[in-house]
Amino acid sequence: MSRLLTWDKILPVLLVLTLVVGTSLDPRFGRGNNLAFVVADIGEIMLIAFAMTLVIMTGEIDLSVASIAALTSCVLGWLVRHGVPIGLAVVLGVAAGVLCGAVNGFLITALGLPSLAVTIGTLALFRGLCWALLGDEPVASYPESWTRLGSGRFPHTYIPYVAPVLIAGAIVFTVLLHFTRSGRWIVAIGQSAEAATFAGIPVARVKTSLFLLSGFMSALAGVVYTLRFASSRPDGAVGYELLVIAAVLFGGVSIFGGAGTMWGVVSAVLFLGALRSLLLLEKVPPNALNIITGGLLLVSVIVPAAVTALQRRRKPTRNKESSCDPDSSARSPQRLPSSSR
Amino acid sequence: MRPRFLGALAAAAAVLLTLTSCADDSGGGGGGTTPGANGGQIKSGLKIAVVPKAVNNPYFDAAFTGAKKACGEIGATCEQLGPTEASGSAQAQFINTVVQQQYDALVISAADANSVVPALKQAKAAGITVVTYDADVADDSARSAMVRPTTSDLVGKSLDKWISDAIGPQGGEIAILSAAATAENQNAWIAVMKQDLANYPQLKLVDTVYGDDDAAKSAEKASALLQSHPNLKGIIAPTTVGIAATAQYLSGSQYKGKVALTGLGLPSQMKAYVKDGTVKTFGLWDPAMLGYLGVYAAANVASKIDIKGGFEAGGKKYTLEDKGLVTVGPPQEFTAQNVDSFTF
DSSP states (O other), X not given: OTTTSOHHHHHHHHHHHHHHHHHHHOHHHHSHHHHHHHHHHTHHHHHHHHHHHHHHHTTOOOTTHHHHHHHHHHHHHHHHHTTOOHHHHHHHHHHHHHHHHHHHHIIIIISOOOHHHHHHHHHHHHHHHHHXXXXXXXXXXXXXXXXXXXXXXXXXXXXBTHHHHHHHHHHHHHHHHHXXXXXXXXXXXXXXXXXXXXXXXXXXXHHXXXXXXXXXXXXXXXXXXXXHTTOBOTTTTTTHHHHHHHHHHHTTOOTTSSOOOHHHHHHHHHHHHHHHHHHHHTTOOHHHHHHHHHHHHHHHHHHHHHHHHHHHHHOHHHHHHHHHXXXXXXXXXXXXXXXXX | XXXXXXXXXXXXXXXXXXXXXXXXXXXXXXXXXXXOTTSOBOOSSOEEEEEOSSSSOHHXXXXXXXXXXXXXXXXXXXXXXXXXXXXHHHHHHHHHHHHHTTOSEEEEOOSSTTTTHHHHHHXXXXXXXXXXXXXXXXXXXXXXEEEESSOHHHHHHHHHHHHHHHHOTTOEEEEEEESOTTOHHHHHHHHHHHHHGGGOTTEEEEEEEEOTTOHHHHHHHHHHHHHHOTTEEEEEEOSHHHHHHHHHHHHTSTTTTTSEEEEBOOHHHHHHHHHTTSBXXXXXXXXXXXHHHHHHHHHHHHTTOOOTTOEEETTEEEOOOGGGEEEOOSOEEEOTTTGGGXXX
C-alpha cells in the first residue's frame, strides 16, 4: 500500500489537480498565455534541478549552482561587451560554467572535501568573480534576435522557445537516472558509498561527472536567464540554489541520498510554478505566498516521515525484516525522504 | 438600455471634445471630469496596476497613497502588487499577472533597468499602457512615460551641500553608503556627487560601500566604514533604508554628533534622529507625487490621449521632456523644524 502511494507519485496528480481546479476557479489561469509564462518562468529552476537531483541522490549537494549560472551570464556579458560574437560568447560562457563544475568536482572527489563546505565556498567565490567581471555595470546590449529566444514563443503558438529544451532535459535525465547503469550507480552510491566502492562502482568518477553535469546545467540555466531578462548582472539568479534544492526535496528526493525519482522532481517544479501563478492571479498577498510555499515544503517532508513512523509502530516485525534484507533497499529506490535513516 | 445610452453619449462627447480641441487651445474642456491637456478626456473605470520594486516598503506605500488619490479623482480602480524582494526576475511574475488580469495600465518602478524590459514589451504588446515611476527602464520604447521625482543633477548637488553644511568649513573625509551596486538611481546621483565635490575642496571622498537596501547589512557596512576610516567626518546615504539604518547605528554609538549623516530618507523614519541631533538635514521628494503623476500619465495614455504636449494633474500642467520624462520638482529638505509636517 505505502509502496504504491509514494509522494513522488502523488505529485503528478497534485500538478494535474492544480491545473484543473485552478482553471475552473479562474479561467485566466488555464489560458495558454499564462501557462506559457509559467513554463518559461520555471525554466532555469528546472534545468538546474535535473542535475541537482542526481547530485543529491548520491548524498552530495551543490550550493554553487546559482553562482555558476550568474558567472556564465557575466562571462557571456563581458565577452559581448568586448566585441566577441554572441554565439561564441555563449559557448565560452557555458565552458566557464563547466569549468566551475570541474573545480567543485576536483575539490570534492580528488581532495575528499565535503561538498557542503566546498560549494558554500565556491558559491561565494563564483559570485565574487561575477562582481569582478562586471562591477556595477550590467550588460544589456544583446541583439533582440537572441533575447527573443529567452522570452519569446514559437510563432503562432503559446509554446515558449525554452519548452523543447526542458522536455528534452526531462527525457534524458529520466532515462539516465532510471534506465541506465549510471543511474543505478547513482542510487547505489547514495545508499552507501562504501558498499558501492566495494561493489566496484567508480564512486569518485561518478561524483566528478555529476558536478561537471551540474556545472553544465547551471551554465545552460545562466544562458536562458541572460536571454530571458535580456541582461547580465552580477547579482543575477541570487538565491536560486535554495529554490532548486527546495523543489528537489519537495519532489521526494531524500536529502540523505539514495532515493528519489526524476518525475517527482519535474512535477514538483511545475507544481510550485503553477501554484505561485494561481495564487498571484487570485491576488494572494506576496507576503502570504512565501508562507504558503514554505509551509508546503514542510508538509512534504513531515507527512511521509509521519506515515513511515506510523507504519513502523504498527508493524514493527515486518519493518525489521525488510531492513535486514539487503536486496530490498537496493531494489526500491523510491523510498520516502528520511525513511530508514 | 440606459447605461448603454449614457455610454454612447459620453463617447460622443469625447469625440466632440477631441474634435474641438484643435480649435480651442485654451484647454478648458468643459466636460466635467478630467480634461487632458490636449482636450481629450480620461476614461472612467480604468483598471490600473501599480508595481513597486518591492512591497512592505513605506516609500512605495506612500507612492501608492498618491496613486490611489489620483485614481479616486479620475474614477479608476487601482491596486498595488509586487514582489517581497526587489529583483527584476521577481517583478516579471507580477507583470505577467497584470497582463493576465487584463489591466488597462501598469505603473511600475523597475527593480532593475534591464531585466524587466522583455516582460514590459510583452505587456505593451498585450495592449497595456506602461508608465514607469521612481526608477526607469533602460529601453524607453518599453514604456510611454517615466515620472521622475527630480533630476540626478539636483539630487547629487543637494547631497553634497547638505553634508558640507553639516560638517562645517573645516571639512574632512566623507564616505557614501549606497543601496545595491547596480542600483541605477543611486549610481547616477553618486556620479553627480563626485563631479560636484570639486566645488568642495575641503571634503575628501574616501569610500563607497553598498548596503543593498537591507537594514541589517547597511548598519554593518556603516559600522565597518567607521572602523576602517577613523577620521571619517560624514556619511552620505542616498537610500531610505541605508540612511535610517545608519542613523539608528550612529545614534547609539560613540560617533553620535561627531560623524555627520545626510542623505535621502523618509521623514517618518528619520524624525527621531533629526531631533536627537544625529542628522541635521536630509531630503527626499514626496513619493506620493510619483504615484499620483504616474497614474495620471498612464490614464491619459490608456484613454488614447496624446501626452506629447504634456498633461494636467491636480490643476498643474506637467510637460513631457526628452525621452518621455516627467519631472515632479526639486528635492524637499527636512530639518528638525519642518520634519513633523510630513506624514510619509
